[in-house]
Amino acid sequence: MQGDPTRGIPIQAGPGRGRGQSALSKLKSTEDFTNKDKLSADGRALILFLVVTLADESGRLTGTFRALLDAHADDDGHWSHGKDLAGIQSHCSKYLGRAAARIPSWNKVHDLITAATPEARLPTVLGYAAGLFCRAARVARPCGEYRGEILLPEWAGAEVVTVPAIQACLINPEPVPRDDGDAERLREELQETRDLLWSVVRGFRQVSAQSNERDAAQRQRQAAVRESVDLRAQNQRLRHRNSVLMKENLRLLKALHPGTSTETLRKLMLESHARQAERPGIPTMEWLGTRSG
Secondary structure (H helix, E strand, O other), rough: OOOOOOOOOOOOOOOOOOOOOOOOOOOOOHHHHHOOOOHHHHHHHHHHHHHHHEEEEOOOOOHEEEEEHHHHHOOOOOOOOOHHHHHHHHOOOOOOOOOOOOOOOOHHHHHHHHOOOOOOOOOHHHOOOOOOOHHHHHOOOOOOOOOOOOOOOOOOOOOOOEEEHHHHHOOOOOOHHHHHHHHHHHHHHHHHHHHHHOOOHHHHHHHHHHHHHHHHHHHHHHHHHHHHHHHHHHHHHHHHHHHHHHHHHHHHHHOOOOOOOOHHHHHHHHHHHHOOOOOOOOOOOOHHHHOOO
């Protein structure tokens, strides 16, 4: 597909074509994004590059969206399938433009640039996009079937990237091949990240196991406390019942043996309780007689 050769060319001052505001009217550099807290500097550089590359001479992306829909009109499995122009504009607004909140996936980057870029410039522009995407996504290579070069534009290391810098690079491209050390550094960073994540996981598992042990010990202590409270309450009830029974026994003994003093009956009753295992029951008169004689 032949793209618009004017895309990426500096926009002249004056009224633009079509309705609405152009994508670049308020987006002059990587400092102009409204969601900078959600995008890294590399992510903002990638998105700004895409907007400049995909915009026509009036700064609008409509032509690119139409070209994309035309190119994949019969592709039921394509991510643009089922969308009209308004639908594509709404979908792409999440990662293209001043209010972008995330970077697009590589397949979307590839398809949009392919739809918008002339064939002669496509390898270089895709190489730039691949290099910027890898920096923003922290990967060694884009996923999928892309086998082209991975390049970085000369402005890639700038603290603030501007639209004129991108446009100048697109007019007079001087690709900077990505340093082979970048891939090795990325692999090392990824391995360090994996090691850190596993360290966090192991620490979490250890803390979780210790927490479970503490919870089990706490439950045992709580059960012991409840059992102790229950035993004290039961002992109190038994002591009270024993006191009531002692008084009742003393009353009955006084009724049965009115001539015996209360103190004698109480002593005899206590002795009876001490021998309860051998001689259960209320002391008889014969037994009282033998004890008092």
